[in-house]
Amino acid sequence: MDAEIIFRDASLLNMTAAGYVWVVSEQALDAANAPEGLLGLRLVNATNEHAHIQDSIYVLASAIRDMNNSEEIHAPPSDCDNSGSIWTTGRLLFDYIRKQTLDSGATGHVAFDDHGDRVHAEYDMVNVRAQGEHVAVGKYFYSKEAHRMRLELKENDIIWMGRSPSKPEGFMIPTHLKVLTIEEKPFVYARKIEDGSDCSEEEIPCPHYNSTDDSDQMYCCKGFCMDLLKSLSKSTNFTYSLALSPDGQFGSYIIRNLSMPGAKKEWTGLIGELVYERADMIVAPLTINPERAEFIEFSKPFKYQGITILEKKPSRSSTLVSFLQPFSNTLWILVMVSVHVVALVLYLLDRFSPFGRFKLANIDGTEEDALNLSSAIWFAWGVLLNSGIGEGTPRSFSARVLGMVWAGFAMIIVASYTANLAAFLVLERPKTKLTGINDARLRNTMENLTCATVKGSAVDMYFRRQVELSNMYRTMEANNYDSAEKAIEDVKQGKLMAFIWDSSRLEFEAAQDCELVTAGELFGRSGYGIGLQKGSPWADLVTLAILDFHESGVMETLDNQWILRNNMLNCEENEKTPNTLGLKNMAGVFILVLAGIIGGVFLIIIEVVYKRHQIKKQKKLEIARHAADKWRGTIEKRKTLRASILPNQRRAKSNGVKEAGSISLAVERGVVRRRDEPRVPRYLPAYTPDVSHLVV
CATH class of the missing domain: 1.20.5 (Single alpha-helices involved in coiled-coils or other helix-helix interfaces)
Incomplete structure (x- = not known):
């Protein structure tokens, strides 16, 4: 068995001598070469099958009773080998069994964890003596008063490794740790408390002890790292008090008083709190890199990531004139000019043609006027826009030939516009302007393209290490931000062209806002780890717990809950579906x-x-x-x-005759x-109107 091989190799390395303590499982106690002084746990009443059957039947009956009161029970499928049939009642029954507890069972306290394994069982602490003799030297059992497992050990009865008369001294591990974190979505969300209210169940109190103005502010923290901290505290059995980073920085290695003879190198931010032993643990999206690993201890990564670039998707021209996009400005101008040129030529042809200039009698006796210029323009526009032309059509043969050619031109233009508009709606929008970190525009300092990262961060340290990126770093160093929040906001507003940061955070932002996108492939791959003091006894325990979380699916659950949130798929679906015209796109037409x-x-x-x-x-x-x-x-x-x-x-x-009388x-x-009438003026007054302005 495996235990025999391990004991054999440990004996060859002298690891079973005095000063060592071995605590093994029940199966390892039965190894043939188990060393003297070995300690192990053995389940009480393990051989009492009647007691186990009794507790099992009670737990099963209680679960069926509870499920029958609230759930509808269905019969199991007749063919258990059929993978397509799922018995939902069986899954419900398993959940109800996990919830059952039995305080005073025949085998002691009966309870189960989330995986269905029994917890809070009663064990005997067994000490291996000479010739493989097993002697009980204590108990590990569930205390009803304390509602937790307790260990009672008779140390004086124990035979230690190498027949040592006294227990190995070892060292004490503190169980209450001061944990630091930093606000970084979606790993840590910090909510400020101003009205004196308490934190919710999913939040953890995380005060901010500001080292600059000695003011304390209370926050409540939640997120990926906070759930991870809760799981770590349960699995490795420690308590903690949480606080935010005093200066709001991850930490960088700086030189104080550089101009002075006694220049001093020191760490700032979260790293400085660990290095100078003002904290025990950092639970945050802390990137593992060589500079930090030289001064602090890292666990195995709980999240693998790299560095990527965040930018805003390049937008097309203004949506106000979206209907004009199928044609270029030059083509639109040429079409407008062509309409009026054709109208003018139609008018001239119909004007000077002998069959269009004069009025010709129709069959019905009516007369049709010759085509004037306004009618010609109306005809040209009507043909182009495919509207009915009721009047004002050319009559001469030459003008009608030009009208037919113009109709063919209009058909081609309209068909091309319709096809190109459909293509604009179906084709994907351009996703990125940059191809990645090797894009020439990023490395060319002459390009008017601003990029930045966060000061003193792991990304900042990465660019300092890369010699081939030195020119780019010198350009972006003046643009670096104090926090990722401000940089991301500037990218959304178009003030910053490219923000270089951890892929996990930027992919989360791109999932939240479909107008943002990450450019190129990941580079500078690394991982987020738990930071501890150099030589911390908790390093191995935390690493083992994180590895177990990866295997058991805890990390995948946290990813789905806090990082992915099913938003990225929605953005991808929106990119694949054709663009739908709405008021925003067609506002220009209205x-x-x-x-x-x-x-x-x-x-x-x-x-x-x-x-x-x-x-x-x-x-x-x-x-x-x-x-x-x-x-x-x-x-x-x-x-x-x-x-x-x-x-x-x-x-x-001539006759000399004069009339007589009066x-x-x-x-x-x-x-x-x-003669009998009064005298009147010699000349008749005449009214002469002013007709100089009239045109007859």
Whole structure:
């Protein structure tokens, strides 16, 4: 068996001599070469099958009773080998069995953990003597008063390794640890308490002891690392008090008083708290790197990650004019120009053609006017926009040939626009502008592309180590931020082009906001580990616990709960589906219609004002014409009267006859009157209108 091989090799290495203590499982106690002084646990009543059967039946009956009261029980499938059939009642029964507890069973206290294994059982502490004799020297049992497992040991009855008369001294391990962390989503969320309320069940109190202004502020912390800390404390059996980083930094190695003769090198942030023994443990997304490992102890990584680049997805042109994107600006201008050029040529062809310039009688006797310029423009636009043309079509053969060519041109333009618009909706948006850390734009200091990381972080140390990235580091060093939060916010607002940071955090941000994306492959791969003091006795225990968490699926559960949150899949699905046009995309079309309405209203106002002005001019013209006609009539009457009086006067003089009586006629300069009428002015007043402004 394996225990015999281990005891054999340990004996060859002299690890079974005085000064060593071996505590083994029940199976290892029965090894043939088990050394004298060995200690092990043996289950009480292990051979009493009746007691175990009794407790098992009681637990099973209690579980079935509880499930019957709240669940619907179904019969198991007839074919157990059929992998496609799932008996849901069986899974429920297993869950109910795990919840059962028996305080005073035949085999002691009966309870189960999450995996269904029994806990709080009663054990005898067995000491191996000469010739393989097993002697009970204590008990490990469940205490009803303390509600926990207790160990009672008779140390005086124990035979120690190498027949040592006294117990090996060993060393004491503190069980209450001062743990530090730092706010870093999604690993640690810190919520400030201002109203004196308590933290929730999933949160841990984490005060912030500010070393700069000696002010203490209370926070509540939760997240990936906080759940990990809870699991570690349970599995390795320690208590803790949690606090945030005093200066809010992970820690970097700096030189104080560089210009002074006695320059001093020291660590800041979380690392400095461990190095100077002001804390026992760091539970945070602390990157394992050579610089830190020289001064502190790291556990095995609980999360593997690398370095990546976060940037904002390149946006297309303004969504206000999305409907214009299928054609370039130059092509739109050429189409607009072509419409009016074709309209002008149509007008000229129809104007100068002998079959279009003159009015030709139709079959029905009606006449059709020649095509004017406005009708030609209306025709060209109507053909392009595929609208019905009811009037104003060309009549000459030459103009109609051009109209057919223009119709073919319009068909090609409209079909191309429709196809290209569909392509714009279906094709993926460009995801990244950068290809990764080897992108020439990042390494070329002449490019106007700002990139940054966090000051004094593990990423900052990585760039310091890489000689080939020295030029890039010198450029980004002046842009580095104090915190990742501020840098990510600037990326969202477009103030920072690229933020270089841990992949876990940046992938989380990209999952939360689909406008953000990580660029290129990971580089500088490493992992997050638990930080401890150099030579800490908890290092091995924490490492073993983390390895067990990886195997049991605890880490995968934490990933799904805090990091992935099923948001990344939603972003990927959105990228694969075609873009759907909405008001945001087509707002420009509605604005165009609104502009047409406003333009139409403005033009009709101009038309109304112009028409009123024309009516006023027409009225003045009518008055002038009426006055002119009256003046002409008066002149005609005068001419007629003069023409009728002169012959009579000549005839009277020639005959020498004068009329008798009181009536006589006299002609005074063209004025005719009777002698008994009063005298009137010699000349008739004539109204002469001002017709100089009229055009006849």
